[in-house]
Amino acid sequence: MANVIAIANQKGGVGKTTTAINLGGALAEQGYRILCIDMDPQANLTVGLGINLGTVERSVADVLADSRATMAEIVIPTQTTGIDVAPATLELASTEVELFSAIGREHALREALDGWVDQHYDFALIDCPPTLGLLTINALVAARSVIIPVQTQYYALKGLTALVKVINTIRAKLNRDLRVLGLLPTFYDGRTILGREMLDELRELGDHHVFNTIVRNTVKLGEAPLTGRPITSYASSSDAARTYRELAREVIELG
Ligand SMILES: Nc1ncnc2c1ncn2[C@@H]1O[C@H](COP(=O)(O)OP(=O)(O)OP(=O)(O)O)[C@@H](O)[C@H]1O
Numbered sequence: 737m738a739n740v741i742a743i744a745n746q747k748g749g750v751g752k753t754t755t756a757i758n759l760g761g762a763l764a765e766q767g768y769r770i771l772c773i774d775m776d777p778q779a780n781l782t783v784g785l786g787i788n789l790g791t792v793e794r795s796v797a798d799v800l801a802d803s804r805a806t807m808a809e810i811v812i813p814t815q816t817t818g819i820d821v822a823p824a825t826l827e828l829a830s831t832e833v834e835l836f837s838a839i840g841r842e843h844a845l846r847e848a849l850d851g852w853v854d855q856h857y858d859f860a861l862i863d864c865p866p867t868l869g870l871l872t873i874n875a876l877v878a879a880r881s882v883i884i885p886v887q888t889q890y891y892a893l894k895g896l897t898a899l900v901k902v903i904n905t906i907r908a909k910l911n912r913d914l915r916v917l918g919l920l921p922t923f924y925d926g927r928t929i930l931g932r933e934m935l936d937e938l939r940e941l942g943d944h945h946v947f948n949t950i951v952r953n954t955v956k957l958g959e960a961p962l963t964g965r966p967i968t969s970y971a972s973s974s975d976a977a978r979t980y981r982e983l984a985r986e987v988i989e990l991g
């Protein structure tokens with residue numbers, strides 16, 4: 737069975753897309769077959785995996801809006817061996833609005849993956865937009881678990897309550913098996929007191945598992961979107977690549 741993992745946090749710029757790309761890279765490197773699913777109209781995941789948006793004819797928007805369109809029709813290979821992407825385009829923003837008027841469309845992504853994703857992939861990583869709207873809900877209904885990247889900076893924990901509430905509601909009503917795989921500390925700067933305090937605070941919350949892996953603030957990861965490949969591929973021996981390999985190990989262990 738494919739392990740379907742949503743990467744979510746309605747706070748912007750916390751490292752969701754970076755985690756989807758590089759966790760994908762670290763898993764693909766080990767021979768796992770990865771599908772990266774872009775649920776964000778910003779399409780950063782699609783572009784970050786080296787896809788030119790001008791060449792994308794059909795996207796996740798088609799699958800969500802029309803239950804006859806299939807994932808198989810939209811998925812494209814990337815430059816990275818072992819990683820395919822279900823691309824997004826700007827169009828996804830209007831699809832979300834359309835979904836509002838369609839009853840039962842919280843399940844659109846799940847229905848599109850069911851029975852198909854298991855045959856082709858070991859992991860599906862769903863990159864969520866920085867909102868708690870229907871696109872994120874679709875991701876959380878389709879997923880078996882969720883990784884929540886959290887910036888180890890001021891206000892990072894604000895908003896976590898809202899996300900956890902949505903996750904609990906989805907678990908109660910739409911996807912009983914959904915579990916929080918863990919909170920992932922990102923943008924960590926161990927030289928600052930603030931960074932260290934935030935990390936302690938995150939661990940003291942106690943409600944959820946916190947990954948042992950800590951993603952440090954590093955220029956290398958900031959450059960990543962320009963290369964169109966995961967860091968495990970373009971800077972294979974960097975600290976950041978090692979970090980994502982460590983995360984991959986933890987994700988595999990957590991099952
Ligand atoms: N650990 C890091 N160190 C330095 N820069 C990083 C790190 N992680 C991500 N970045 C950079 O920070 C920016 C935001 O990261 P990313 O796009 O992954 O966040 P996001 O949560 O997906 O944002 P959004 O909510 O807009 O989708 C990107 O330019 C990315 O390259």
Ligand SMILES: [Mg+2]
Pocket residue numbers: 752753754776780781863864865
């Ligand atoms: Mg993003």
